[in-house]
Amino acid sequence: MNKIYGFGNALIDIEINIDEKDLKDINIKKGGMKHISKEELDDFLTQYSTRIKSRMPGGSIANSLYAANQNGSSIHFSCSIGDDDYGDYFINSFNNNKKIITYQRSKISTGICLIFITEDGQRTMASNLGANLELGPEVLNTDQLKNSDYLLFDNFSLSSSDGLKTVIAALRENNKAKICFGISDESLVIENIEYLKWLSQNKVDLVYGNTNEVSKLKKELPNFKSNILETKGEQGASYNDTAVPAPRIEIVNSNGAGDALIGTFLALKDQYKAPKALSIAVGYASRVCKVNGPRLQ
Numbered sequence: 001m002n003k004i005y006g007f008g009n010a011l012i013d014i015e016i017n018i019d020e021k022d023l024k025d026i027n028i029k030k031g032g033m034k035h036i037s038k039e040e041l042d043d044f045l046t047q048y049s050t051r052i053k054s055r056m057p058g059g060s061i062a063n064s065l066y067a068a069n070q071n072g073s074s075i076h077f078s079c080s081i082g083d084d085d086y087g088d089y090f091i092n093s094f095n096n097n098k099k100i101i102t103y104q105r106s107k108i109s110t111g112i113c114l115i116f117i118t119e120d121g122q123r124t125m126a127s128n129l130g131a132n133l134e135l136g137p138e139v140l141n142t143d144q145l146k147n148s149d150y151l152l153f154d155n156f157s158l159s160s161s162d163g164l165k166t167v168i169a170a171l172r173e174n175n176k177a178k179i180c181f182g183i184s185d186e187s188l189v190i191e192n193i194e195y196l197k198w199l200s201q202n203k204v205d206l207v208y209g210n211t212n213e214v215s216k217l218k219k220e221l222p223n224f225k226s227n228i229l230e231t232k233g234e235q236g237a238s239y240n241d242t243a244v245p246a247p248r249i250e251i252v253n254s255n256g257a258g259d260a261l262i263g264t265f266l267a268l269k270d271q272y273k274a275p276k277a278l279s280i281a282v283g284y285a286s287r288v289c290k291v292n293g294p295r296l297q
Helices: 023-024 038-047 060-070 087-091 130-135 144-145 161-173 185-191 195-202 211-220 255-268 274-288
Strands: 003-007 011-017 034-035 052-058 074-082 100-107 111-117 125-130 150-154 176-181 204-210 226-229 237-239 243-245
Touching: 003 161, 003 255, 011 087, 023 111, 023 125, 038 111, 038 125, 038 274, 052 060, 052 111, 060 074, 060 176, 060 255, 074 087, 074 130, 074 150, 087 100, 100 130, 111 130, 144 161, 150 161, 176 255, 185 195, 185 211, 195 211, 204 211, 204 255, 211 226, 226 255, 237 274, 243 274, 255 274
Parallel strands: 003 074, 003 150, 011 111, 034 125, 074 100, 150 176, 176 204, 204 226
Antiparallel strands: 011 052, 111 125, 226 237, 237 243
16 A cells, blocks of 8 residues: 655644634635734634634644545654644644654644634635744654655645755655645745746646646646646546546535545555546545544544
C-alpha cells in the first residue's frame, strides 16, 4: 500500500452555525477562507459563543492523511503546535503515535480555524495560524520522508518563508516521491504565483482543489502540467477525464470533505484503476459531509 508523507497546518476546527446574513458581518466570501489575527479570533469567539457546534482536530493535510490511514495507507505528518491543551488534543487525534506524527512545540498558541456553517451545510473559514507560523525544515522526519512514495503539501506552505523552506527541504530529501499539491484557496493562486511557477518546474504528479480553485490555477498558469483531481461538491469529483457523481445525501456540513476525498484517493490510486479509486473516495467524502467535524471517527 502507498506510504504518504505530508506536512502542513495543525489546527483545531471550531464549527459555528451561522445565518447567510451573518456572512456579510464576517466579510468572507461564502465557501472561501481568510487569515485572521488573534484579536479577531477572540472577537468572533465572543460574538458567536452560543452558536459553537463542535471543536475537533483539523488542518487540510492532517485531515487528508487521517482519511488515507483509515483507508489502509501508511502515513506520516509533520507540524508545529502550541504547548497547550489544544496542542495535546491535536496530537492525541493521531493516538499519540510517533510513527505517524512528528511535531515541535511552539510558544505560540495552537492554530485555530473557525468553520462557519450556513443552513445549506457549506463552510466558510477564518483561520488564525498560531503555532503553524513556526513550521520549518527542522520539523521534518527525514527517515520517514525518504521512505515515502508520495509527498503531500498545499498552497499554505508557500505563503510563509519558513513554509517555503520546508517545501524546498522536503523536495531535496526525497526527489523521487510523487508530489501531490493542494491549491487550497483561489486567493492563494495570485498571492503565491511566483512560487507556483517555481513549483510547476518540478514534476508534480497531482494537483487538487475545488472547481473554482482549479479554474483559477489553469487561468493563471495554463502550462502547469499535472494530473488534476477536481472536487465538485454535490456533483462529485473528477480525475483528469474520469468523473464520478456524488450520492444524494442530507449534508450536515462540508467541512473536510475535499480533504477526505484526496486522502482516500491517494490511498487507493495504486491499488485500483482511477474510476474505482475515485468512486470509493467520493463515497467516503460524502460520509464526512453527514457528520460534524472534518474526520470520520
